[in-house]
Amino acid sequence: MVYRNAETAVGDSTPHSYSLFFSNREMAGATKKEFINPPLSPLLSAMSGRQQQQQQSCRLLCLPFTIAKQALNLGLAIVLPILSTVLAWCVFRMFFLPWNCSAPSPISGPFKQPAINFLENNRGLVILFFCLPASFVSFSWCAPIRKLRLSKQRLSKLVIVDHTTTLTDLRPRDQGAHLRAAALPRPGQHSRGSRQRDQRSGKSIFQVKEWGKVPASDRKPLCTARPNWLSLSTTFFDKTKCHQIKIDLHEILSFDEKNLVLHAEPNVTVREVVEYLVPKGYTLAVCLEVGDATLGGLAFGVGMTTYSHKVGLYQETISEYEVVTANGEVITVRADNSHSDLFYCLPWSHGTLGLLVSLKLQVVPAKKYVHLKYITANSQDEYCKMMMKYSGANDKEEKVADFVEGTIFSKEKAVIMLGTFAEKRDAPDVKVNDVCLWYKPWFYKHVENILNAGHNHEELVPLESYLLRHNRAIFWVLESMIPFGNHPVFRLFFGWLCPPKPAFLKFTTTPLIREWTFAKQVFQDIVLPLDTLKDQVEEATRLFDRWPLLVYPCRIYDHKRGAQGQLRPPPASRITPGTNFAMFNDLGVYGTPGQLEKKLPYNPTQAMRDMENKRRSRRFTRDVGGYSFLYADLFMNEEEFEQMFDLTLYKKVRKQYHCDGAFPTLYEKIRPEVDVIAIGEQYAKKSN
DSSP: OBEEEHHHHHHOOSTTOSOOOOBHHHHHHSOHHHHHSOOOOHHHHHOOHHHHHHHHHHHHHHHHHHHHHHHHHHHHHHHHHHHHHHHHHHHHHHHTHHHHSSOOOSSOGGGHHHHHHHHHHTHHHHIIIIIHHHHHHIIIIIHHHHHHHHHHHHTTSEEEOOSSOOGGGSOHHHHHHHHHHHTSOOTTOOSSOHHHHHHHHHHHHHHHHHHHTSOGGGOOOEEEOOOGGGSSOSSOOOGGGSEEEOOOOOOEEEEETTTTEEEEOTTOBHHHHHHHHGGGTEEESSOOSOTTOBHHHHHHSOOOOTTHHHHOSGGGGEEEEEEEOTTSOEEEEOTTSTTHHHHHHSTTOTTSSOEEEEEEEEEEEOOSEEEEEEEEEOSHHHHHHHHHHHHTSSOTTOOOOSEEEEEEOSSSOEEEEEEEEEOGGGSTTSOBOOTTOTTSOOHHHHHHHHHHHTSOEEEEEEHHHHHTTTTTTTTTHHHHHOTTTTSHHHHHHHGGGOSOOHHHHHHTOOHHHHHHHHHTOEEEEEEEEGGGHHHHHHHHHHHTOOSOEEEEEEEEEOOSSSOOSSSOOOOGGGBOTTSSEEEEEEEEEEEOOHHHHTTOOOOHHHHHHHHHSSSSOSSSGGGGTOEEOTTSOOOOOHHHHHHHSOOHHHHHHHHHTTOBTTBOOHHHHHSOSSOHHHHHHHHHHHHO
């Protein structure tokens, strides 16, 4: 690690206000004189006067372009917030107020319904002119404002860069990342005083205790006050029927570098954690590719990434939860204390067992780049065998890459991606490719181009860009919303606004758009045994005919304790020899089903029920011991839901911690708020 005093970098204007950086080892061996007054860079010392004059001339030539760029940035900074505010108000008034209150809509009379129909049928325009600008302003302005409150105290602390680079050597975008990291706590430090943090969590405890004083007959079930449109779920749980508890907990509390444990509050986002850990040389063991996902949402839901073939689901990387119970008590929940049953039931519980106030997560050492190898496969048997081999499903001694991912573009064509942590010196001849630059193709399109080229490929991808590689296009969901989104002209002029925040996509969801999310589109992730991958592809082709398909291998553990939460232990026949895990995978299907694009008869209800339950297929989801992710719409009734998931321990825990009546049940919390089966049948009749 290399350190620099940010106070010196910002405030000191003396000739030696810059300082070279030293690693811990170098710092220990350096003399005080060497550290305080380091020599100039050899390159700068050797530079002749003529070279310096040439540099000065270049700066003068570039000055007009620099001024123009700054003027453009300033103009955008002024215009975009105003434009977004106006559009937000108009869209909100047009779409929401007419349905939810008696306030007049700005568009009324004969023009109202045609205007709504136009915006619904041209959703790309709403995304382009509202969601994208609002997302940009939200990311560039609102999030930094909150962090600015902390930065005054912390920017005088040590800023960690890397082993050979000073802050001033970095590109502006990288400088910003390191300064944002400086505004967060250093290893072992608390972001604020423990007293202030207790005060903030204490507000939630007080609200729960006040709720407990209400007569039992008048109580509503508890839930968080976080608006539905801020969640990543496709459903809109009706929170008006609940007593809402405000959870204002958004901070990283500490980082134990020795034990590789991150302590954070539930509303911290994946992007914030990436910006905090990556400059320090670390990353979460399971780091979701969507930057707006929160740590708490993943903890009480589920998460899986390309590192999961080594560590399992997101829940396997959590060592401790701090939870407020229905009685208003704060308990520490671990696998090795008296709350072990609750520990195994909190994942997949979706906030139906308690309110989360903090959690501790496993962190892994990382390097500056990911050395990514793209291996093309030209037959179904080939890519199925490669996924089994490269994930370590067949042999626990198999040396596996740090990251394993498959993208299937047709029944016979796929690309398997293997990534390992690397420094530039580890692969000096391999080119660096920042796949997240705004003007570059969306990542899955980049992968498709490699497949079409017909040969394997390798490159070095900066770690942060790799971790968030699918964020710009939200995997490939954005293509259904903005069909021209990957066009070079769009990327050049509007790519820097991407991605639209899922919150704003949900915010602009009308009842008709909500119906389309399951009647005309599919958003599903399913956990299935990896050795059934061939059957998965066959079934997904029959039901959805949508490409590409996402495949992440993942360990599912048998913790040898009987009931272990909502997921059953994997069957012994699928356990990797000599281990306590079986290799499953996430099958991701996103976008418009091919049958609808081809204008063929299509029944979305039947397709989803075939996917979830035993119908025409003999080897899918429930039959093979698989599970549907609960963020998406379910087409199961409660009886079928309890056949897919094991709720034995969950129901026991609900009684033990007095959750009945205090929190909704799991099925009540995750079932769609609309009758998806009836609406799906209506669309099926229309398509016929």
